[in-house]
Every structure is written in C-alpha cells, then in structure tokens.
Amino acid sequence: MLLLNPGPVTLSQRVRRSLLQPDLCHRESEFFDLQDEARQRIGGVYGLHSDEWASVLLTGSGTAAVESMIAGLVPAGGKLLIVQNGVYGERIAQIAAQYQIPHIIVKHAWMDAPDIGRIEAALHSDKGITHVAVIHHETTTGRLNDLLAIDSLCQAHGVRLLVDAVSSFGAEAIDFSGSIDAVAATANKCLHGVPGIAFVIARRTALASATSRTYYLDVLRHAKLQDQRNTPFTPAVHALYALVEALREHSDEGGWTARHHRYGALAGQVRRGLTALGVRELLPQSMSSVVLRAYALPIGLEYVHLHHALKARGFVIYAGQGDLSKTLFRISTMGALETGDADRLIAAFESTLLK
Missing domain, CATH: 3.90.1150.10 (Aspartate Aminotransferase, domain 1)
Known part of the structure; x- marks a missing residue:
C-alpha cells in the first residue's frame, strides 16, 4: 500500500529498519548522542549554524511544533498578524486565540494566493504588530505561498516572521537570511521519518525573548535542556532513531x-x-x-x-x-x-x- 496522502509517508527500507534498533533509555548518553545528531542534521538541511539557530525537538505532530512556536515566540506585549488562506492558517488563528495572543487575520478564500497589498496595508495601519505568521505550503490546496514576498514585507516594516513549514521543510526553498525568527516542521513529511517527532528551528535571539505560555510545549525549556544534553520529558525514542536515519538518507540523496x-x-x-x-x-x-x-x-x-x-x-x-x-x-x-x-x-x- 503506497501512501499518497500529505504525511505520514511510505518509508524506505532503510528508515523502516532503523526502528528495530535496541531499546534506549532517554537519560543515557547514547540517547543524547542521537538527539545531538538529529539537531545538527536538521539545521544542516538548510546550512544553518548552531551558534545562531537552535533546532528544538518535540514529541508530537507538526501541529505541536506550530503551537510551540506561536505560544513561545510571540513575546509578552507582542501582536501577531496571521496570513490565512487555508485550513492551517485557520489553525494558527485558533492557537493564537487559545493562548489569548493579540492577533489580526488577513483572510483569503482557500483557493486564493495571499494578497501582498492587503498584508502590507495591515502592517502599515497597525504599528502594534510585531510578528507575522504564514503557512509556507498550504496543503489545503497544494499552494506554495510566496514566502519571499512576505519576508520582504516583514523586513520593510521591522517585524519578525514565523513560518509553518510542516509540509515544505526538506523539499522547498526556505531563505533564513531575512526576517524569519522560527520555522516549525515535522519528521514524517518531506524528511521521510515516522510520526512522533516534530521540531522548531528558532533564531537564538528570538529564544532570548521567548514567553512560557505553555508547559509541555515550552520551546525555550526544550531548547535550554537540549543544549545541555538533557530533555524535560520522555521523548519518542524510536521515532528519533527513524528521524536520524531519514536525515542521513536525505543528505546522502543530495x-x-x-x-x-x-x-x-x-x-x-x-x-x-x-x-x-x-x-x-x-x-x-x-x-x-x-x-x-x-x-x-x-x-x-x-x-x-x-x-x-x-x-x-x-x-x-x-x-x-x-x-x-x-x-x-x-x-x-x-x-x-x-x-x-x-x-x-x-x-x-x-x-x-x-x-
């Protein structure tokens, strides 16, 4: 049975075999070696340096990473503009509402591309906006939203960009040199891992002003402990085995x-x-x-x-x-x-x- 749905994916034999590795306690040095390799390889997909960027692993689906990013990286006193043209833009709006994060929505029909003029007008009229959230690949329709154009707007208006790249990370171009503060993604889509591990790649300067609105998904807590070769909770160990092997395969294939x-x-x-x-x-x-x-x-x-x-x-x-x-x-x-x-x-x- 071949899966042509947008994740989870049909696994290679190489990744499937990685699930058969020995049981591993998450408080042993061997686990932290695995965690370190996963973090290094995630950043390496787009050539990011760990001094500037932290790859933060989470046990959960891609939505866990998106929630962690939104809840943690819109600081106290911040305000979020959400570019919405599908189910997953709507989900970010629901997350912002759940955490009572001040936000506005630039809403589009699901089949439409984001209107750059409307987004710019919203940024111009509301100087309280500190962050913009956008879906890179809106899988509702298969549309690849124009991330570069939105990034340019953010740079021009001095606001930071948070990107849901759950369905694009590892297969579409992402330019991290502009206003992006964080990207949320998952193991079981373009990286060809298994469900259970997601991650946020966050600029370390953004983590410095992170807000702890959530307990389990606190991106700052996870980042600090993972930097110390630690973990706050029991992670999905065998899913991490598969992610590391999938990342090796991703690199080997180019x-x-x-x-x-x-x-x-x-x-x-x-x-x-x-x-x-x-x-x-x-x-x-x-x-x-x-x-x-x-x-x-x-x-x-x-x-x-x-x-x-x-x-x-x-x-x-x-x-x-x-x-x-x-x-x-x-x-x-x-x-x-x-x-x-x-x-x-x-x-x-x-x-x-x-x-």
Whole structure:
C-alpha cells in the first residue's frame, strides 16, 4: 500500500529498519548522542549554524511544533498578524486565540494566493504588530505561498516572521537570511521519518525573548535542556532513531534540492497522466508545491468511490477539506516512491475512470 496522502509517508527500507534498533533509555548518553545528531542534521538541511539557530525537538505532530512556536515566540506585549488562506492558517488563528495572543487575520478564500497589498496595508495601519505568521505550503490546496514576498514585507516594516513549514521543510526553498525568527516542521513529511517527532528551528535571539505560555510545549525549556544534553520529558525514542536515519538518507540523496527535483519529476509524471485522462489540476505549476497537487474530481464521480477503487489497487489518496471535499482530491509525491509507482497509479486511475 503506497501512501499518497500529505504525511505520514511510505518509508524506505532503510528508515523502516532503523526502528528495530535496541531499546534506549532517554537519560543515557547514547540517547543524547542521537538527539545531538538529529539537531545538527536538521539545521544542516538548510546550512544553518548552531551558534545562531537552535533546532528544538518535540514529541508530537507538526501541529505541536506550530503551537510551540506561536505560544513561545510571540513575546509578552507582542501582536501577531496571521496570513490565512487555508485550513492551517485557520489553525494558527485558533492557537493564537487559545493562548489569548493579540492577533489580526488577513483572510483569503482557500483557493486564493495571499494578497501582498492587503498584508502590507495591515502592517502599515497597525504599528502594534510585531510578528507575522504564514503557512509556507498550504496543503489545503497544494499552494506554495510566496514566502519571499512576505519576508520582504516583514523586513520593510521591522517585524519578525514565523513560518509553518510542516509540509515544505526538506523539499522547498526556505531563505533564513531575512526576517524569519522560527520555522516549525515535522519528521514524517518531506524528511521521510515516522510520526512522533516534530521540531522548531528558532533564531537564538528570538529564544532570548521567548514567553512560557505553555508547559509541555515550552520551546525555550526544550531548547535550554537540549543544549545541555538533557530533555524535560520522555521523548519518542524510536521515532528519533527513524528521524536520524531519514536525515542521513536525505543528505546522502543530495539534500533538499535533490528531493525537490525528485518530487517535481514525480508530480509532473502524475499530472501528465491524469491530464491525458481528462482530470484537471487546479493550480498552475508556478503556484504549486512539488510536494502535493490538488485535482478536480471528475464530474459525476464521488471522492469515496475514487478513494476506495484506488485503495483496492494499492494507493491511498487524500480528500479535499471542508467544502472542497466535494470538488477536489489531493495527491502527494512524498515518500519512498519511484517512477514505476507513478506509472502504476496512472494505470489504476485509468482502470477506475474508464470502467
């Protein structure tokens, strides 16, 4: 069964075998060696230096990392502007409300790109804004939001940027040289690890003014203890084994640029095959992530029927969210997938659509 959903992913045999390593106490030096390697390799994905950036490991899903980032790195007295054009932008707004963090939302329809003019107008009119939060790859639609343009706005207005890169880290370009203070991501998407480990990469100057609004997800507490080869709680040890092996594999295969190329080639192969069958991709390639693409459901075909037919042939695809569940489906090309898998997928679609 091949997973074409946006995480968790189909594992390589190399990563799967890493789960069979010995049981390990999280208070032993061998565990801290593993933790140190994970942190070093996470920062190394984008060439970040540990003197300036801290890779902070958390046990939880990608949302745990996003919550930790928002709750911890918008300081007391700060105010957040949230760029919202999908489910995950809405989730950040819910997190901000839960922690009673002052915030405003620049809201867009789910199929729309962020309006840079509206974001700039909001920054210009509200001088209390200290931080902007944005989803890099909004997997609601497969849209890759224009992170560079939003970063440029933040630099021009002297505010800091917090990025949900849960579905882009390790396969899409991220420029850390501008206004980014932190990025939240996870092990089980573009890095090809297993669920259970997430992380925040935070600028150390931002950590210096972090706020402890939460207990378990306190990014500053985790950062301080991990710097001391310690951990505040029991982590997901075997998930960390898998993450370290996945990061080694990621590096061996050529890093994020190679993964970007690999995903792009597979996504293009799928797009061409589905287009030939009359299935329409919803966003132009220039606006889409290589990680996931959204397609229009063929007229008269319900998603449930499509999903079950493809699952019977060995593929798990993903529904649209909210009202989009009636009009689109999504296919991700993350994970241990090859061109032959894409060929078989197109054949499975053909068998389903032409019955």
